[in-house]
Amino acid sequence: MIPTKGALLKRGISFNSGGGPLCPFCNNSLESSDHLFASCDISYSVWQLLYNWLNFSIVLPSKPIHHFSTHMGLISNHRLSKFWSVI
Numbered sequence: 001m002i003p004t005k006g007a008l009l010k011r012g013i014s015f016n017s018g019g020g021p022l023c024p025f026c027n028n029s030l031e032s033s034d035h036l037f038a039s040c041d042i043s044y045s046v047w048q049l050l051y052n053w054l055n056f057s058i059v060l061p062s063k064p065i066h067h068f069s070t071h072m073g074l075i076s077n078h079r080l081s082k083f084w085s086v087i
Contacts, residue, residue, distance in 0.1 A: 002064065005031035038062045 005021040009030075015021060023031045025042035036043055038060055051058055061070055 002033040002036075004033055004036065006035075007032070033064045034062065037064045 005015065005019075005023075008015075009021050021030050023029050023035055023040055023042075025036075026040050028041075029035050029039065038044070039062075044060065047060055058070065
């Protein structure tokens with residue numbers, strides 16, 4: 001599980017710093033891994049810019065694990081797959 005604000009709230013951890021549980025990028029939805037990887041307009045734009053830069057045409061999956069699996073399937077070179085897994 002990714003330690004998003006939504007996940008931390010479920011574990012009873014509160015936010016006293018004033019940031020609150022909303023996504024720090026769009027400030028519209030609860031920060032969750034699904035939101036960060038698929039439905040946040042800001043992160044979606046960043047992914048699209050990255051894919052355009054790499055000359056990939058892709059539909060973003062809605063679940064983080066599918067997102068990762070899709071990325072790993074794009075590269076066949078083992079050396080490059082380690083680099084790509086970081087992205």
